[in-house]
Amino acid sequence: MKTSFTLNGKKTEVETSTNQTLLDLLREDLDVKSVKKGCEAGECGACTVLLDEKPVTSCFVLAPQVENRSVTTVEGLVEDELMVALRDAFMKDGAIQCGFCTPGLLLSVYALLRENPRPTESEIKKGIEGNICRCTGYVKIVEAIIDAAEKIASD
């Protein structure tokens, strides 16, 4: 079936099948490779995208269900001020090692800071509970988020 939706601000029309996940549609048909295929069970968060601005695991969304909705990945936020601050803080603070979880984490944190620009440490931990990182142990990730929030607030 034909599905039309907004992908990173651009109107997109694409052929989808009913049993195709949004994750597979993005990676295989639309070449959006920042969205990672991890567990396909909604637990790792590597496939996180923003669906109408809210983070969801794209392995749990059927491709036809995004009809008339808006999907955002890190590719769509390359020049976004908040995303730039987050990306810089992640690199500067060593919050990235292998990088597999990074796009999903950045999107979860982006959504968190949009709603709550100065989160407490426990609010940050709650905000990223759905993104598993097996390299960094989260300490540097939490530090980077605090630094990015401070930078945005002082600008």
Next chain:
Amino acid sequence: MKPIPSFDLHRPETLEEALELLSELEGSRPIAGGTDLLMSLREGDCKAKHLVDLGLVKELRCIREDKGTISIGSTTTVAQVVESRLINAKAPVLSEASSSLGSVQIRNLATMGGNLCNASPGADTATPLLVLGAGIEVASRKGSKSMPLSELFTGPNRTSLAPGELLTEIRFPIPPTGSGASFQKLGRRKSCTLSLINAAAYLEMNGKTCREARVAFGACAPTPMRALEVEGLLRGLKLDIKAVEEVSSACYGLVQPSTRAHARASEEYRREMSCVLMRRALTEAWERARRNTR
């Protein structure tokens, strides 16, 4: 991971249309958030020739207050409940339990009706709703009926809903002054975790005497369960630390945890922990009831 088997997808825009499709299409199942159903389809635990997607049925997605009752449409997401000021103010026990379910990403997809109809014995929203005295509305093409939430659950992942029937609304009376409730959950970790066991307690106090009590356990029986014997012990009881301790200890023999070898925790552990969680839940509910004097 196995691919999802193919099916026909239907996307009705009204409840009437959805009920029509569910009754006419053989082998059809409703899909709401999909966070449980897509896994079951992948694993082959459930088969469906037709999925009726409820995502466009706006009338099922709402939280309302009317004449002392809060109603939640069945496809309201768990995140909407967590964010609802109304529920936070009037039934914080449901906000707290809902915010312990899954992760941000899952709560943005998963629905209240879906969490109940998946009928996991440890469903995190079931226990608080049971102690809030929740009822549900079930619709089919033939009409609509009300029943207590406890009658929905018939076994692990099984409900009393017949083919063609759909859970449309969950409602509960707004707890009165002098009442308090608490939800306690034990998982393997703090974040994004399934309940090894959970418990909820609701108390209405008249001074030091318990006027009304409802308590429930999750993952302690084949279905989320009200512990009616414990409620009987509490009603009319003058509460103090010792009384709470004694009532909680009685839970050991009253719960019926799974004895399956591959269960997430052993039967003995769950029996022991049912006492601990009930003590915590009663203590917090009692403290909240004392402060709820407006």
